[in-house]
Amino acid sequence: MLVTYLEAIRQGIWEEMERDPDVFLLGEDVGVYGGPFKISKGMLEHFGARRVIDTPLAEAAIAGAAIGAALMGLRPIAEIQYADFLSCAFDQIVNFAAKCRYRWGAAVPMVVRAPCGGGVHAGPFHSQCNEAWFVHTPGLKVVMPATPHDAKGLIKASIRDNDPVIYFEHKALYRRIKQEIPEGDYTVPIGPAAVVREGRDLSIITYGAMVWVAQEVADTLDQEGVSVEIVDVRTLLPLDEATILASVRKTSRVLVLHEATLTGGVGGEIAARIAEKAFDCLDAPVVRVAAPDTPVPFSPPLEEAFLPNAAKVLEKARWLLAY
Amino acid sequence: MLVTYLEAIRQGIWEEMERDPDVFLLGEDVGVYGGPFKISKGMLEHFGARRVIDTPLAEAAIAGAAIGAALMGLRPIAEIQYADFLSCAFDQIVNFAAKCRYRWGAAVPMVVRAPCGGGVHAGPFHSQCNEAWFVHTPGLKVVMPATPHDAKGLIKASIRDNDPVIYFEHKALYRRIKQEIPEGDYTVPIGPAAVVREGRDLSIITYGAMVWVAQEVADTLDQEGVSVEIVDVRTLLPLDEATILASVRKTSRVLVLHEATLTGGVGGEIAARIAEKAFDCLDAPVVRVAAPDTPVPFSPPLEEAFLPNAAKVLEKARWLLAY
Amino acid sequence: MAAVKTAPLPAPPETTGTDPEADLAWRFLHYMFLMREVEDRIERKLYRQGKIVGGVYSGRGQEAIPVGVGLTAEPEDVLFPSHRDLALYFIRGVHPREVFAQYMGRVGGLTRGKDGNMHMGDMKRRLVAIISSIGASLPVAAGAALALKYRGSRNIAYVFFGDGATSRGDFHEGINFAAVQKLPLVLVCNNNQYAYSTPLELQMACANVADRGPGYGIPAEIVDGNDAFAVYHAARRAAEHARRGLGPYLIECKTFRMSGHSAHDAAEYVPKHLFEEWAAKDPILRMESLMLERGWADRRDLDALYASLRQQIDEAIEWAENSPYPDPSELTANVYEAS
Amino acid sequence: MAAVKTAPLPAPPETTGTDPEADLAWRFLHYMFLMREVEDRIERKLYRQGKIVGGVYSGRGQEAIPVGVGLTAEPEDVLFPSHRDLALYFIRGVHPREVFAQYMGRVGGLTRGKDGNMHMGDMKRRLVAIISSIGASLPVAAGAALALKYRGSRNIAYVFFGDGATSRGDFHEGINFAAVQKLPLVLVCNNNQYAYSTPLELQMACANVADRGPGYGIPAEIVDGNDAFAVYHAARRAAEHARRGLGPYLIECKTFRMSGHSAHDAAEYVPKHLFEEWAAKDPILRMESLMLERGWADRRDLDALYASLRQQIDEAIEWAENSPYPDPSELTANVYEAS
Ligand SMILES: Cc1ncc(C[n+]2csc(CCOP(=O)(O)OP(=O)(O)O)c2C)c(N)n1
Ligand SMILES: Cc1ncc(C[n+]2csc(CCOP(=O)(O)OP(=O)(O)O)c2C)c(N)n1
Numbered sequence A, B: 001m002l003v004t005y006l007e008a009i010r011q012g013i014w015e016e017m018e019r020d021p022d023v024f025l026l027g028e029d030v031g032v033y034g035g036p037f038k039i040s041k042g043m044l045e046h047f048g049a050r051r052v053i054d055t056p057l058a059e060a061a062i063a064g065a066a067i068g069a070a071l072m073g074l075r076p077i078a079e080i081q082y083a084d085f086l087s088c089a090f091d092q093i094v095n096f097a098a099k100c101r102y103r104w105g106a107a108v109p110m111v112v113r114a115p116c117g118g119g120v121h122a123g124p125f126h127s128q129c130n131e132a133w134f135v136h137t138p139g140l141k142v143v144m145p146a147t148p149h150d151a152k153g154l155i156k157a158s159i160r161d162n163d164p165v166i167y168f169e170h171k172a173l174y175r176r177i178k179q180e181i182p183e184g185d186y187t188v189p190i191g192p193a194a195v196v197r198e199g200r201d202l203s204i205i206t207y208g209a210m211v212w213v214a215q216e217v218a219d220t221l222d223q224e225g226v227s228v229e230i231v232d233v234r235t236l237l238p239l240d241e242a243t244i245l246a247s248v249r250k251t252s253r254v255l256v257l258h259e260a261t262l263t264g265g266v267g268g269e270i271a272a273r274i275a276e277k278a279f280d281c282l283d284a285p286v287v288r289v290a291a292p293d294t295p296v297p298f299s300p301p302l303e304e305a306f307l308p309n310a311a312k313v314l315e316k317a318r319w320l321l322a323y
Numbered sequence C, D: 001m002a003a004v005k006t007a008p009l010p011a012p013p014e015t016t017g018t019d020p021e022a023d024l025a026w027r028f029l030h031y032m033f034l035m036r037e038v039e040d041r042i043e044r045k046l047y048r049q050g051k052i053v054g055g056v057y058s059g060r061g062q063e064a065i066p067v068g069v070g071l072t073a074e075p076e077d078v079l080f081p082s083h084r085d086l087a088l089y090f091i092r093g094v095h096p097r098e099v100f101a102q103y104m105g106r107v108g109g110l111t112r113g114k115d116g117n118m119h120m121g122d123m124k125r126r127l128v129a130i131i132s133s134i135g136a137s138l139p140v141a142a143g144a145a146l147a148l149k150y151r152g153s154r155n156i157a158y159v160f161f162g163d164g165a166t167s168r169g170d171f172h173e174g175i176n177f178a179a180v181q182k183l184p185l186v187l188v189c190n191n192n193q194y195a196y197s198t199p200l201e202l203q204m205a206c207a208n209v210a211d212r213g214p215g216y217g218i219p220a221e222i223v224d225g226n227d228a229f230a231v232y233h234a235a236r237r238a239a240e241h242a243r244r245g246l247g248p249y250l251i252e253c254k255t256f257r258m259s260g261h262s263a264h265d266a267a268e269y270v271p272k273h274l275f276e277e278w279a280a281k282d283p284i285l286r287m288e289s290l291m292l293e294r295g296w297a298d299r300r301d302l303d304a305l306y307a308s309l310r311q312q313i314d315e316a317i318e319w320a321e322n323s324p325y326p327d328p329s330e331l332t333a334n335v336y337e338a339s
């Protein structure tokens, strides 16, 4: 079945709601409007207002209500309209949801869905990649699929998971990426990274929309006889260190790539683990490519300069290969 | 003048309020009570309720009001009672304060003071070190002093700075650490790290309360003939990469240490920069010591197991030296 | 005169009388005294002896609120206590042993030492632990109420909070969401007139928390928070409203915090006369007087009850002191579901 | 009959009449039409031509609110527009050129392309840019009002927001703080009955936003948001209240969003009859009728005004299209103060 990234998420939610009557969706404009990206189009009609809840404009209420319902054994999917507004529900997520199990053994099986990322000229507040905040919050799980296959498999795994999961979906991929996926039910487990391209000479460790940039780079280098391995991390917390390290041990050269701004990004964590645990295999410095440390600018030439792209990655990759 | 860390902060604020009538303090219980740690004791009496404002229990209001006052040219110092509650003001800080200058050239000269850190048996919500969230937010500056000298100098520099500064003060140092500091006015510039101990064999890059743990470790190793250099980063954003790299180039072995939990912590950023930019000088892997990825536990044996201490650092340091 | 049998903790005494009001009074007194005594031991004895880990927040003087409200709850109703509602735990069958152990950071505590003091909960008993962030419980309680409605249950949720909490965005978002969705939620504000050192007039510009009810389109009533009967009857009205599917209902209990904010706070910012005035309205003394006056008890009955509870508390403390500290190996357990 | 002189943008026309009401009507009409026309060009022409970058939010049908309120403000008062208050910018002297350039991501825009659409501000003109997070302006506006009070100024702050914003915690925290501190803040809610696709009954369980005033201890009044005169007079009362040190004052302007949420939204969730009903209450048509009726203008005067504004708008668009995109080198500028 050939589906878009968006359709894959939609299918995953739909099937889980069919499968388990405890799964429900809440968020702003998810009902009659079907959500700003139409992820939940038709769900209100099909599942009814009990299970597709249009909330007031209040992210702390959305996250908090999801926590309360999850404590009671339901499986809420809370949609935050843009990942940028996760900051409006921040305390509920990082202090309430993340710490219940550790403190008093209470499970919070909720999913927070958050469309993230730039490239659609949406400016500083509709483009951020803020996954690093949550990766630094023990008790949460954090995923970010790059493909329709993983988007569907990971949303299902997230819904079935008994811990709070922040599910980042990259809005620039929604309609841009299509892929054949299996019919019907399957999951992609939370945890394992995927080696999405095997190679010998250089590893690119990345996730989200940047997986496609990495593929572009790998295609180019392939024509020059350089073989690039790409690891799509997929789950950012917990991090699949083993797969990342195995790739680095194999290629001895590594470039860590993400769309989020550089300083304090998840790339630092990945690079640090490599520098500590694969030190002996490294033939060159661990290089990161990420957005510069600025808010996401609005105007196209600025946003283009901001976002990592194939040219920028190629330059660093060549430097690394020549090292 | 011999002062505690707490007294140093207090003096810095007091002197700045005397110096500049635009400087004022707002927060919960900062007035008649003098704040939960007595930082602002006597300030209400001296400066009056106009400049020492007891607010309702509302962190978004505190941060937001500080932003608004700062936009108008005042220099608010917003006290968040515990750093753990920064998450209640998160959107105001990361989306409003951090991005005004970049977006439309408006200066937000505010300071957010936040007592952080564990070691006082205060449990999961009065002990966190959450500086990494802010270090990943371009537009903010982030400082965390380790000594009374820096505490006073940095609070003054923060108040005079024309950008929003998150000033983390470690509550376990308040009354524990005393130091001779100069009489009267001085500042410690935001930006430069300090080499607080010179050494040849191993660099420990750290900040906050862990500077004192590093000193303990250095003392111990000194007796074994090993010379440890300690870099107190002090300003976490912008990061003084040059001083850190210079130390690593000198010693060729580096241990990054912080109290915050490991994954996604600032140590990852520091380690990644070292692994990229001082790769050729490294004689051993870049090692991090940090708290494990759990909430901060309450009971003393658990909290002790949680917090990095000299024994844990020594173990890693010895491993590194033997590498 | 009712003859008191000392029930094993934490069950309340039963009376041999047939007067349901007398029965209720005995239950009120039992739980109020139990809460008072347990908190007194913690704050005034164990804390000073250095046996308590971390901070101590007591509900002294406010016991009528958790007791009056708590006794209206059905077993499957969900409770979200604040940090001054200890009696709710006893009503739900938590043993004082577990409370002392919790305050001492022992494995016998409800969180096995992972968290402390009033940060305790147990979903099996439908008790949800607060987090420190004041007011954060409100949206979560709305979510629990949503789950009850979702499942078509007749049960409801109760959430407790102070006057300070009413200034938080979470208070507003939680109530508004519950009101719009007509969720079965009873909102119980203990207006003890201070939030830490902050008096009401620096917290809000309206006279009563209940003045906010109309802005959410929900009923709100003010009740004497030091009168367990008054609280109880208001809570019954609220619970019935919620159970009938009419949505949230706010009760503002006027009371006073007869202590510092926490054990280390001498509350010098509180005018002395306020403590004196409110001491006269003590909910336990008032209940005693009523019971004596109505002939539901005589002095000896009361003394017998107190003596029995005190003895059981002594034993509970001993038990807690013998409960071990958690093993450091537990540090990394339970961050996630064990796989 | 008043003879209209076409003032250079953005100043309003002057009338030769001596009737201050007629003067005001002309000013209302000037700014309302200017806003309408600029937004129509953006949404219905430039957006469809692919010349606009990013989203477009228009205040069609709501123009009486920013105009009626904005004309009560003194130059040193601080304005916090929402995303449907374009007229405030014109009143503060922002040129339509800058607005078109802003929407096109050019350096001629108020943010030099760093941000887009209604995210624009300029402290020299005491205009504070919104961030996207709806409602976030309220605490910040309280802070600006605090600064004015701190400095003993007679000036005040005005903050604008929609019905959806009233559900945010920031709304609550900001108003409550301002009320407690009696800050000089005028709160202007444009209740256009939708927040994106969400109708009022899913946003709040009370009938009016103004019902929340008493819960903050502040006056709140409801006004016909499509009547510029009514809005103006309410804003005068509010501003005077604030200027006299009596604290915040809330005005709820009942209106309707005569568009989708943004240019890409066909608003199919809005019952058609509502658009029809509200079209009849259009604030510009109403102002025209009044002016004709009272003899403050005749058709030709109006047409002359419109023609003149349209021509200036044509020129402004041309100017904006000639404004360059920012150079990529500006990307990293201004994250911090240049040192
Ligand atoms: C969000 C947040 N801010 C600040 C604090 C610190 N703090 C703990 S209790 C308290 C006062 C609470 O007042 P109130 O809600 O009236 O409850 P009370 O203690 O009076 O029962 C404060 C300020 C906190 N726990 N959470
Ligand atoms: C905190 C937050 N959540 C969600 C959004 C997405 N969003 C943008 S405008 C809007 C509706 C705003 O409604 P209202 O406040 O009534 O203003 P209106 O657009 O009707 O003028 C929403 C949900 C946002 N910008 N900010």
Ligand SMILES: [Mg+2]
Pocket (backbone or CB within 6 Å): C162, C163, C164, C190, C191, C192, C193, C194, C195, C196
């Ligand atoms: Mg209180």
Ligand SMILES: [Mg+2]
Pocket (backbone or CB within 6 Å): D162, D163, D164, D190, D191, D192, D193, D194, D195, D196
């Ligand atoms: Mg609206």
